[in-house]
Amino acid sequence: MKCKQVQYFLPDYIDSGLDNEVMSEISLHLDRCDECKKEYQKYFNAMEKVKSYFEEKPLYNKSVEYKIFNNIADLKRRTLFDVLLKPVAALALAVMIVFTAVKIDYYVKKEKVRGMVENVLSLNSNVVDYIVVNNIEDINNLFIKKYTEGLLNEAEIEDALYNNIYSSLSLYLNIKLKNLSETDIKIIEDILPEYVNKYYDYVSENYEQIIL
Amino acid sequence: MHNSDEFIRDLKLKKDYAVKNVLNMYNKKLYFTAYRFVNNRESAEDVVQEVWLKFFKNIKSFRSESSLYTYLYRITVNESLRWLKKNKDTYSINDNIKYETASGKDDVFESLAEKEEKNAVVNAVTKLPEKQKSVVILRMENRLKYSEIAEILNISVNNAKALYSYAVKNIKKYLEEDNLL
Numbered sequence: 001m002k003c004k005q006v007q008y009f010l011p012d013y014i015d016s017g018l019d020n021e022v023m024s025e026i027s028l029h030l031d032r033c034d035e036c037k038k039e040y041q042k043y044f045n046a047m048e049k050v051k052s053y054f055e056e057k058p059l060y061n062k063s064v065e066y067k068i069f070n071n072i073a074d075l076k077r078r079t080l081f082d083v084l085l086k087p088v089a090a091l092a093l094a095v096m097i098v099f100t101a102v103k104i105d106y107y108v109k110k111e112k113v114r115g116m117v118e119n120v121l122s123l124n125s126n127v128v129d130y131i132v133v134n135n136i137e138d139i140n141n142l143f144i145k146k147y148t149e150g151l152l153n154e155a156e157i158e159d160a161l162y163n164n165i166y167s168s169l170s171l172y173l174n175i176k177l178k179n180l181s182e183t184d185i186k187i188i189e190d191i192l193p194e195y196v197n198k199y200y201d202y203v204s205e206n207y208e209q210i211i212l
Numbered sequence: 213m214h215n216s217d218e219f220i221r222d223l224k225l226k227k228d229y230a231v232k233n234v235l236n237m238y239n240k241k242l243y244f245t246a247y248r249f250v251n252n253r254e255s256a257e258d259v260v261q262e263v264w265l266k267f268f269k270n271i272k273s274f275r276s277e278s279s280l281y282t283y284l285y286r287i288t289v290n291e292s293l294r295w296l297k298k299n300k301d302t303y304s305i306n307d308n309i310k311y312e313t314a315s316g317k318d319d320v321f322e323s324l325a326e327k328e329e330k331n332a333v334v335n336a337v338t339k340l341p342e343k344q345k346s347v348v349i350l351r352m353e354n355r356l357k358y359s360e361i362a363e364i365l366n367i368s369v370n371n372a373k374a375l376y377s378y379a380v381k382n383i384k385k386y387l388e389e390d391n392l393l
Binding site for chain 2: 046
């Protein structure tokens with residue numbers, strides 16, 4: 001083996017990482033070659049220094065293990081949350097968002113329909129005329145009944161008048177507002193009583209005047 | 213014994229006894245390994261904490277057939293190298309790494325020459341390219357076989373041997389430059 005080859009293998013030789021045959025060949029060479037022996041000594045010294053550096057261990061703080069153990073326990077809790085509670089929480093949030101969106105949507109629609117209804121049904125003589133003209137007989141009969149029978153059937157009479165006005169306003173709206181959707185109709189059902197009450201009061205208070 | 217299916221199963225479930233056991237078995241070794249990369253006790257502790265978090269987060273994908281310590285060493289090497297990359301601006305090898313008295317014993321009695329020599333060795337290992345450094349640390353600190361190192365670093369056994377050989381040549385060169393040989 002030539003010096004160049006021997007020196008190439010020196011790191012492995014020091015680590016005893018070569019075949020037995022090559023190991024002994026290098027040993028023989030080192031015995032009789034000063035230059036390679038010198039080079040070997042350098043490798044040997046270098047690795048001795050590295051070895052002693054690795055033999056000296058840094059201070060180890062055992063309490064770190066407890067800290068890590070607690071971190072893992074947290075992780076375990078978080079995993080449980082992820083697996084069990086997170087989907088539930090996410091679903092609840094989704095439901096809430098959808099519910100709120102639907103609610104907001106309904107509110108916006110309701111305001112729109114209310115505007116439309118207000119345009120048509122704001123207390124005005126056209127509507128009063130419509131109610132009275134279309135129900136003159138019924139209203140007359142009801143008021144006659146009210147005056148003749150007195151307080152006896154007052155509640156019944158009031159209900160009848162209320163229903164009368166309710167259906168009149170419904171019809172009037174149907175004539176004035178076209179292309180109402182199902183949601184619109186539902187909204188109208190919601191807000192119509194407010195207008196029925198207004199017209200009921202108006203008609204009751206001004207009946208005689210109107211009739212005359 | 214720790215690779216038994218039952219133990220791995222309990223580890224995956226993060227059962228207290230299994231977690232304690234695995235920490236007791238490996239934490240110190242992983243800490244020493246990380247320390248050789250980052251040369252600082254506090255940073256080594258940070259790296260190892262990260263190693264365990266990664267290990268337990270990904271433990272479901274851990275295949276029992278690959279051995280536990282190989283898997284742990286692999287994460288430790290990767291995390292240490294990641295730390296070095298992340299801190300390369302603040303951590304410069306030319307910046308005279310302050311070598312901590314590893315044993316914790318009072319270093320008042322160490323001569324200046326001894327300290328300088330230690331610094332030179334730390335510098336020499338630190339200056340090595342990533343792969344060479346990893347092989348040297350796994351070989352010298354953990355006394356692992358080339359076959360184990362190869363598995364950890366996902367390289368061939370011959371490649372591991374060659375990397376070690378280059379590393380030794382480089383270390384000798386660096387120490388020669390420091391007039392220590």
